[in-house]
Amino acid sequence: MTKTNQGKDLKHLLSTEAASRSNSPLKDAFKYYKAPGMTFLGGGLPLSDYFPFNKISADIPTPSFSNGIGEPITDKNKTTVEVYKNEIDNQKKLQVELARSLQYGYTEGAPELMNFIREHTDMIHKVPYDNWDIIISVGNTESWDSSLRTFCNRGDSILVEEYSFSSALETANGQGINCVPVAMDEYGLLPNKLENLLKNWIGPKPKLLYTIATGQNPTGSSLSSQRRKEIYDIACKYDFIIVEDEPYYFLQMEPYTKDIESRDKKQVHSHSEFLGNLIPSFLLMDQEGRVVRLDSFSKVLAPGLRISWIVGQAPIIERYLRLHEVSIQTASGITQSITNALLQSWGQKGYLDWLIGLRHEYTHKRDVAIDAVEKYFPKQVTSYVPPVAGMFFTVVLDASKHPKFDSEYDQDVLKVENDIYEQGIKQGCLMIPGSWFKSQGQSVPPQKHVPSNPNERTHIFFRGTYAAVPLDELIHGIESFAKAVKIEYGIE
Amino acid sequence: MTKTNQGKDLKHLLSTEAASRSNSPLKDAFKYYKAPGMTFLGGGLPLSDYFPFNKISADIPTPSFSNGIGEPITDKNKTTVEVYKNEIDNQKKLQVELARSLQYGYTEGAPELMNFIREHTDMIHKVPYDNWDIIISVGNTESWDSSLRTFCNRGDSILVEEYSFSSALETANGQGINCVPVAMDEYGLLPNKLENLLKNWIGPKPKLLYTIATGQNPTGSSLSSQRRKEIYDIACKYDFIIVEDEPYYFLQMEPYTKDIESRDKKQVHSHSEFLGNLIPSFLLMDQEGRVVRLDSFSKVLAPGLRISWIVGQAPIIERYLRLHEVSIQTASGITQSITNALLQSWGQKGYLDWLIGLRHEYTHKRDVAIDAVEKYFPKQVTSYVPPVAGMFFTVVLDASKHPKFDSEYDQDVLKVENDIYEQGIKQGCLMIPGSWFKSQGQSVPPQKHVPSNPNERTHIFFRGTYAAVPLDELIHGIESFAKAVKIEYGIE
Known part of the structure; x- marks a missing residue:
């Protein structure tokens, strides 16, 4: 199954800042780093001998989390993952040794971890064009800040949901970007209102739409598949980027029902049921490569990991890479090593088990909340x-x-x-x-x-x-x- | 010993972006978070029950590192530090439990870790004004990017060393900031050239000087105490900020001598000798609060920690806080917990032992390099x-x-x-x-x-x-x- 769609060339949508970033000649020299026979005195890399961490280990729960993901960890359901400074021969796992993760390099993210996320992304979103890519970030807030820097200049306008995450709006305000609200109802953005707005627009068209499409903050609404399709078509017609900020994507739940008896029956259990019940993302319908997806472990593993990632077409992700090289560089190496160890230990299936467990937990919490609203x-x-x-x-x-x-x-x-x-x-x-x-x-x-x-x-x-x-x-x-x-x- | 100097009001030096950032009303609501008797349904914080990390431990070397800091870690010189999700009663140390470090919050950095760094900073730099503050960051590159956003608008000029770290220049170029070189000789920036440049300046004066004052990249030069004093006076006279980017500050070495016999004798050993031999920083002479110091663990512990910090007067650091709230948020929580555990285990004295060990190692490496240059x-x-x-x-x-x-x-x-x-x-x-x-x-x-x-x-x-x-x-x-x-x- 070879894809041939390479996505549209969208570089006219880049900001002055993003368009101007050049590749450092120093980075070029780095192609000789660890070349055979070469003494590389080109970079200021400390010797890993001086990293004062020899081994890091973590106690994590063991799949399949059959008693729920919030169950206390005991010796019975515990796995201990270990990461060493240098690879240990009898440990031929996909580990990110501390000697690597604690060193400079890999602005894109540690390869083992990114490959896991890449495989996961393709399983969930079946990205419909070929040259998509992915880069690590330190949280969706940073990804959003970087997205604004990548597409917008001071004075530009962007489209946002009428009610939106106030920090995200403040990120844009600080950069001098005008956040034009698009009307929504209780099910999210209204495509016809969006089209009307753009039809009558005077002046430079907005470069992007920012949407929290699933479990929207603050309204709690989720865009239907149909609305997403209509909004995507509008994006193609009016030539703008859709930034889908999706930290809550895997906090999808069963539909609420007042009938308590029927609740348990609706729970998804198998991996295929779970995957089949997910709302299609904008990325999944992105024939043109104009969706930038912001994804994160913050709501599914823990916010303090500060590990998130950005998915989009390769030439756009390359612009984020240039920006990250001169700003955050990459996510914490210790955290990448440990998170990778957890994910490799769980495997893709164990990770799905975890996400299914989350679905159960949040469905139950939502039910309790709505029951109480209804009651009181x-x-x-x-x-x-x-x-x-x-x-x-x-x-x-x-x-x-x-x-x-x-x-x-x-x-x-x-x-x-x-x-x-x-x-x-x-x-x-x-x-x-x-x-x-x-x-x-x-x-x-x-x-x-x-x-x-x-x-x-x-x-x-x-x-x-x-x-x-x-x-x-x-x-x-x-x-x-x-x-x-x-x-x-x-x-x- | 009460200090009364509050530093000068320098808010006229802020960028449009930094001056415009406002405090979110949401942050105000957070004063009710964990208030007694209050059910706080205001924030999207996942329950720590769902964080899949129960305990994280690390093997680290034990002070005083008498055989050198690069010595392989064995059972004899090893300490194992542990951090639990929740505080364990018999573990009443200054730990940052994972339930806290993996949660949202603390954009400033985990209090225990920041207090350690604060104490260390005051010991080294004896900050000469009262209301200095500190904020965590994810590397000096990010701190520098944030500094430019805090002080400069597109089109502004800044002062840089004639030869400087190319990534730092690229950070500024991307933001549309003009980096005006200041002449240097083999001992660094030339104060008289700096003053001449400013005397004849036409147009808006530069907002800041960016200097890698100690172990400069790329020249390897270090500014003398005398030159620093002169440059600081020029900064006061022409009203600009000095950003001292000091990742190499603790890679100070003994002066080079060709006489191999005399080398060992010059090594510092005691803490007081070590402290007495450090070049005074710009921060140490900063009566007016116009120095922003960028400090980092990257060269002294490991780059991949992605833990650094910014020191400056409180009203300026507060502007970085507002920026970080809508960009990086904070450094990785796991890494903060583990790094804090290491530092609390070592203590301030153990950390000095480590830094003294680094001084020995780098002195020796430098000697070997210069001997070879001299020879070949x-x-x-x-x-x-x-x-x-x-x-x-x-x-x-x-x-x-x-x-x-x-x-x-x-x-x-x-x-x-x-x-x-x-x-x-x-x-x-x-x-x-x-x-x-x-x-x-x-x-x-x-x-x-x-x-x-x-x-x-x-x-x-x-x-x-x-x-x-x-x-x-x-x-x-x-x-x-x-x-x-x-x-x-x-x-x-």
């Missing part, structure tokens, strides 16, 4: 859509039913929102007001925002997470916030 | 100054004595340089041509470069390292390169 929140002012992915749920409230809405607050929904936020804190539960995530950018001409439903202007929402607290505290917290809502609305 | 290079065309710090030595050659200089090469020194470089490779030793490190920036008006000695225009140099190869290979390499030089000059 006053129905007369509340609506919600149960999320199918991610860490967040949102509770939508009708601000117009707040007693002070007309009388004291002059129909200012933000005043209602703030009252409820503060009452929540008083009652002992903090959820984040939706308006905190609203993008402040402006299109030219200003986007005429026609609410997709007439109530929209009077609706506010709060973002909560079911990820961060134990289940009993989660229920208690939701009950407390619901109490705050009732107090504010004078209900009961 | 043809004296009639060669000159050199033995370095007192860092990883690099340079060999200066008189291009005008090359047989083709006048006849074929029309006095183009670069042609001679290239010939010798390529002949070196043929003979089996690669050293880097000095011209590869030359900054290409321009001042307005263009700097009239008056060579400080009449031969300068006809002199070229090659940079070698004594750090990266075993000693026998080092000698062999230098002999090979010397042979290349002799062939090119037709000597012997």
Whole structure:
């Protein structure tokens, strides 16, 4: 099965900065590093003899995690992985010895680790063009910062979801980039609104769309396969990059159902079931090579690993490489060695077991959260859509039913929102007001925002997470916030 | 001993980007994180139950490293440090548990690790003002990239050493920053040339001087205490920041002496001797808080740790914090936990023992390299100054004595340089041509470069390292390169 599609040439979309980066002659000289018969006095590499780490080992859980991935590690379900400074003969595994991972080099990431991720990526996303590539990064936030530097100049505009991850917006704001909001409903970005916006656009067209397509932060929404396809076609038509920031991709869950009995039956168990149930990514439909995918271990292994990766067409990934060479260089070597040891020990199948375990855990947490919302929140002012992915749920409230809405607050929904936020804190539960995530950018001409439903202007929402607290505290917290809502609305 | 000096207000030197970064309201909400009685549903933090690392341990050498720091680790001189996911009662050490280091948070760096570095910094540099602060980073290259983003806009000029680390120059070039070279001699930057340049400067003054003051890359030079003082005074007079990039600071060595007998006697042994022999840093003389110091474990522990730190006045470090929050976030948590475990196990004194060991090793390597240069290079065309710090030595050659200089090469020194470089490779030793490190920036008006000695225009140099190869290979390499030089000059 030979692919022949090489992706479109998109270098006209590069930023001034990215287009200008040149290859250092020093890097050229490095082709002689370790060449036979050559004494290479060209680089300032310390001898690995002086690295004060001889062996690093980690206790990790053993697949298939049949009792759940949060089970305490005991001697029975424990594997100890070891990485030595130098390869030990009887240890002919795919290890990244410390002598290599602690040295300079490999801006792309340690080959063994990157090959594992590459194989995993092709299994999940079946990238439909040939010359895709991958580079390690130190978290999706850094990947996003680098993406902006790769495509945008100061003063450029980009497209973002109307409500988006506030740190991501701040990354762009700092770089002087205008984040133009695209209208969304409870299922995410609206393709027709996106197309309208672009049709009427005046001035230089946006270089990219930034989307958290799966388990969106803050709304918890996930784009359907159909919407993704429509958005991708719009990207091709208007010639922009789609940056899909997908830390929550593997926090996809079973659909919520109120019927508790039927829940267990819906759980996926086999690898093929699991793979078949994943929402298709933008990368999977990327015939032209205009998707840059930001992927990460932060939500599936641990945030503190600071290991993430960027997938895209090779000529674009090469521009990230040049940028990383003069900024972060690469991810921590110790962490690459240890994470690689874990993944090689688990294998692709063991890693899928882990991800299936995560799916079970998050499905259960989401169910508990939504059950509690359903139970405690006053129905007369509340609506919600149960999320199918991610860490967040949102509770939508009708601000117009707040007693002070007309009388004291002059129909200012933000005043209602703030009252409820503060009452929540008083009652002992903090959820984040939706308006905190609203993008402040402006299109030219200003986007005429026609609410997709007439109530929209009077609706506010709060973002909560079911990820961060134990289940009993989660229920208690939701009950407390619901109490705050009732107090504010004078209900009961 | 209370300090009262708060450092000067230097916010007029910030870049547009750095000045514009605001504090996210989300960060404000985090003050309620783990507040008593509060269910915090505000952040997308995964439960640490799902972090698949229960315990990480590392075998490290035990102080005082009396047989040298490169000694193989055996059971006799080995310490095993362990970090658990959660604090173990009988392990009441200053550990950074994995549940914390693998979680989000602490953009500044893990408190235990940063306190160790803070204490170390104050011991070495005795920072002369009160409100200095420190932030972790993932390598001096990233710290430098962040420094440029903190102080410079596209189109700004900065001051750099005439020959400088090519990656550092490329970091600036990519950002559209003009690197104006300041003349140097074999002992580094020339303060009078710097002052002349600034006196005649037309247009917006440079925001900062970038200097690798100790063991300079590529020249191997180290600035004397006197020159540092003069340069610091110029920085105050012309109101710019000094960014001292000091990865090689602890690769300071004994002065070179040809007399082999006397070498051992000069070695420092006690902590006080060691501390007393360190060249004073710019930070140490920084009354006004206008020095930003970039420090790193890359050359003293291992590059692959990707742990470095930035020291400066608190309001400036706070701007780096805002930038890191929306870019790298922080260094790898596993690596912070393990590095902290090593440092807490060694203690400040053990760490000094390690640094003293490094001093011995590098002194010896430098001696071997310079002995070989002295022995093999043809004296009639060669000159050199033995370095007192860092990883690099340079060999200066008189291009005008090359047989083709006048006849074929029309006095183009670069042609001679290239010939010798390529002949070196043929003979089996690669050293880097000095011209590869030359900054290409321009001042307005263009700097009239008056060579400080009449031969300068006809002199070229090659940079070698004594750090990266075993000693026998080092000698062999230098002999090979010397042979290349002799062939090119037709000597012997």
